[in-house]
Amino acid sequence: MRSYIALSGALLALLISFLVLTNVPFFSGLYRNLGSFFAEISGRAAKMVDKPIRKMANYYEMYVDLVEAKREVIELRKKVELLSLENQRLKELERENRKLKMILEISESMKERTLVANVVGEDIKSWYKGIIIDKGKESGIAQKMPVICPKGLVGQVVEANRGSSKIMVINDTNSAVDVYVEGKEIRGVAEGTGFSTLKLKYVKKNEDVEIGDTLITSGKDGIFPRGIPVGIVVNVNKKTGGVFSDIAVVPFSDYRLLDYVLVLTR
Numbered sequence: 574m575r576s577y578i579a580l581s582g583a584l585l586a587l588l589i590s591f592l593v594l595t596n597v598p599f600f601s602g603l604y605r606n607l608g609s610f611f612a613e614i615s616g617r618a619a620k621m622v623d624k625p626i627r628k629m630a631n632y633y634e635m636y637v638d639l640v641e642a643k644r645e646v647i648e649l650r651k652k653v654e655l656l657s658l659e660n661q662r663l664k665e666l667e668r669e670n671r672k673l674k675m676i677l678e679i680s681e682s683m684k685e686r687t688l689v690a691n692v693v694g695e696d697i698k699s700w701y702k703g704i705i706i707d708k709g710k711e712s713g714i715a716q717k718m719p720v721i722c723p724k725g726l727v728g729q730v731v732e733a734n735r736g737s738s739k740i741m742v743i744n745d746t747n748s749a750v751d752v753y754v755e756g757k758e759i760r761g762v763a764e765g766t767g768f769s770t771l772k773l774k775y776v777k778k779n780e781d782v783e784i785g786d787t788l789i790t791s792g793k794d795g796i797f798p799r800g801i802p803v804g805i806v807v808n809v810n811k812k813t814g815g816v817f818s819d820i821a822v823v824p825f826s827d828y829r830l831l832d833y834v835l836v837l838t839r
Contacts, residue, residue: 685798688712688836693737695829701731702745702767704828708836709734717796719837725802725825726750726790727834738836742828743771743803751794752803755787763788763803763822771804773820778811782820798837 690706708714710733720727720740728742743750748765752773761776776782786806792799808821 685837685839688714688838690714690738690834690836692831692834696739701741701747702765702828703728703731703739703741704831704834706738706740706834706836707736709736709738711735713838714738714836718839719797719801721801721835721837722826722831722833725804726797727826727828727831729796730836740828740834743824743826744769744828749794750797750803751791752788753791754782754806755789757781757786760791760793761788761820769823769827770807771822771824773806773822774817776818776820777816778818780818782806782809782818784809788822 688708690708690712692704693707694705696703696705704727706720714730714733716730716733718730720729726743728740728745728748730738731741732739741748743763743765744767745765746767750763751760752763753760754776759776759780759782761773763771763773766772773782773788784806788803788806790797790799790801790803802825804822804824806820807823808819810819813819
């Protein structure tokens with residue numbers, strides 16, 4: 574049965590081919606029409622397939638462009654961050670140079686022998702408020718040497734080690750500096766309170782001390798030379814008991830912000 578069907582199909586195909594090749598009108602037209610039909614179908618199918626393929630290709634190109642753009646944005650952000658950090662570093666170096674220039678100018682203008690030192694820490698373990706500098710006995714530093722900064726008095730050396738020293742600042746409760754009220758024949762003692770202000774003690778109520786007056790060292794305590802700025806009067810209270818006024822002073826120097834100091838080595 575299978576052989577019969579196969580043979581019949583082969584004979585039919587051979588007959589159709591013969592009729593087409595011999596240009597029988599009916600079969601030649603039918604062949605041409607079928608060819609045109611299948612060509613049209615193939616063309617439309619090709620167009621239907623080609624359109625989504627082209628869209629997919631365009632989407633892929635857009636995706637690649639977006640990935641590349643994102644990578645460029647990330648790289649630009651990194652460059653901006655690096656430039657910002659470099660700019661901050663340069664500004665900090667500029668500030669450091671200005672501070673160092675000021676301290677060197679003061680050193681050159683002073684009559685006393687001076688030594689520039691870096692502030693390398695704040696002493697929080699001792700019984701006094703203080704800072705630590707990177708100069709010590711090897712540099713000729715000894716106890717009770719005055720320490721100043723461009724704004725004014727900082728304190729005095731209380732401990733000199735081989736390569737470092739501890740400075741007790743004037744804010745400490747153990748600090749007492751003999752002072753004058755600048756421009757007035759008024760003398761007192763600026764004592765530390767342990768906080769951000771000092772007390773000007775032993776000034777009588779009848780003495781003319783006002784808010785805004787400047788205190789300078791008197792040079793009479795045997796430690797600090799005369800004329801170093803100490804602080805400014807911010808409050809005067811004459812309504813307290815006793816003969817002395819209660820006077821608050823803000824020191825010119827803030828030891829918490831110091832990077833460099835000058836030690837007066839005499």
